[in-house]
Amino acid sequence: MSDDAAEFSEDVHGICDVVRNAHRITIVLGRTGGAHAPADTDTLTLLREWGTRMWTWPEVLLGPAKEKLYVYTRDLPLDQPWKVSKLNFAKQVWDDSAVARQLLDYYENTMTLSRLELVVLALESLKDRVLHGTSHFADGDLSYALMGLMRQRPRVDKTDSAFQAFARLSLANDSDRLMERMICLLPIVTALNNVNGSQPLHDTAACGQSRMHSADQHYWTNMNDYWGAKLWDIEPICQIAGIANNDTVILDGAYGTTIHWDSFKRIAITTRETWSRMLARLMVRATPGWFFLGVLLVATSGPPSSGFSSQRLVGALFMILATVLILSSPMLLLHIYSGKVWNSQPWLIGFEGHMDLREIERKIFGFPCERLSWAPYGSSLSRHRKNEENFIEDECEGTDPLLRDHQQDDPTEYPRPVPTGEEDGESMRNFTIVDTFTMTVAMCSAARPPVIALLCGSEGERLY
Incomplete structure (x- = not known):
């Protein structure tokens, strides 16, 4: 090891190359005789304590394949080491043996992992060791330990946060656009904490920004998506151009649209022309003409004392018909301007709080016509149930998030929108977003109103 501080740091973080070329791992x-290791502590207990450290983890993985590990214990005979295979080591020593077994099989050349799967499994195995068994030297320790498994290794910078160190490592290596896929995830912890009002470990992915939590700086390693999506299921459509201060992600190529908070907008829509709608429109537009024609015929037919007049009878019939159409014009207008929407002007309209769908339709379309519906998967607050009234079997429909209908689903399965708690000193509030393109309404909980929606990727037919 070099005596120079900078070179010494490089040697320490490059010890993985020594392990790769080692003949044997001992x-x-x-x-110690202290509280952590009493004098009667057996070898397996000591080995488990050694295995909780993050920096020992890559040494076992990268050691020579098909070779056993030699374990020596102080005060025990040196000519009788405990010889243990890597797979048995993972089973007896590591608590995450299910994940470690996959990594060991990969480095033992008995199983193939993609680059994306390798990073995801490595992060899952490392983050527990960071929290429970490793002393803190730098914020980017997790990424520096992971760096030993990668081909391209950026220089160690102790001023980097944990997320910045990981981002530099990920961008330097061709990791199948790992960061772009992570942007599209909504961790389960985030969704639950946003509802319960506690400070989220990770902000909404649509804003393209990650924040550090004082209790857990490795929040970004949570890859459990709220909707159950895996990283390899997501197809990103954007690119990360850089990482700025405060763990901010700079996106390039993402599609975005603003959310309007000033007022409700009149939405232009397109409906299909039908014979009934065309006839209703003709009757409404012709009503003034029929009415005035009837008045004219009655007025020019002479005085009533002159006896029966066919002209007066025809005029009276026109006036009666026009009166009937005037009284029925509200229903005719509803029929003309209602019906299935085949195309609509895309807007995102937001307001604070909650509102009934019929009231929202009155403000946008002028009257309730059941065109809007609650989004079944619009946000972590969305609720859904099986539609029993439709002919389509097992059709899913969204329901009002504030309705406590226990027959919809398990009430403990999805969080309730309870706007309590604080984030950065601001109380959490409920907001409603109306999407006039898909004709859906979704609720979300945030400290401040979201001003933009970004489209970063897709998984099947679901957009992120």
């Missing part, structure tokens, strides 16, 4: 355990 582990030497010693009893």
Whole structure:
């Protein structure tokens, strides 16, 4: 090891290359006699304590394939080391043996993992060791330990946050657009914390920004998506151009649209022309002409004392018909301007709080016509149920998030929108977003009103 501080740091973080070319991995355990390791502590207990450290994790993975690990313990015979295979080591020593087994099989050349799967499994295995078994030297320790598994290794910068160190490592390596896919995830912890009012570990992915939580700086390693999507299921359509201060992600190529908060807009729509709608429009437009024609015929037919007049009878019939059409014009107008929407002007309209769908339709279309529906998967607050009234079997429909209908689904499965707690000193509030393109309404909980929606990727037919 070099005596120079900078070179010494590079040597420490490059120890993985030494392990790769080693002939054998030997582990030497010693009893300290302190509280952590009493004098009667056995070898397996000491080895488990050694295995909780993050920096020992890559040494086992990168050691020579098909070779056993030699474990020596102080005060025990040196000519009788404990020889244990890597797979048995993972089973007996590591708590995450299910994940570690996949990584060991990969490095033992008995199983193939994609680059994306390798990083995801490595992060899942490392983050527990960071939280429970490793002393803190720098914020980017997790990424520096992961760096030993990668081909391209950026220089260690102790001023980087944990997320910045990981981002530099990910962008330097061709990791199948890992960061772009992570942007599209909504971690389960985030969704639950946003509802319960506690400070989220990770902000909404649509804003393209990640924030650090004081209790857990490795929040970004949470890859459990609220909708159950996996990273390899997502097809990103944007590109990360850089990482700025405060763990901010700079996106390029993402599609975006603004959310309007000033007022409700009149939406231009297109409906299909039918014979009934065309006839109703003709009757409404012809009503003034029929009415005035009837008045004219009655007025020019002479005085009533002159006896029966066919002209007066025809005029009276026109006036009666016009009166009937005037009284029925509200229903005719509803029929003309209602019906299935085949095309609509795309807008995102937001307001604070909650409102009934019929009231929202009155403000946008002028009258309730059941064109809007609650989004079944619009946000973490969305609720849905099986539609029993439709002919389509097992059709899913969205329901009002504030309705406590226990027959919809398990009430403990999805969070309730309870706007309590604080984030950065601001109380959490409920907001409603109306999408006039898909004709859906969704609720979300945030400290401040979202001003823009970004489209970063897709998974099947679901957009992120």
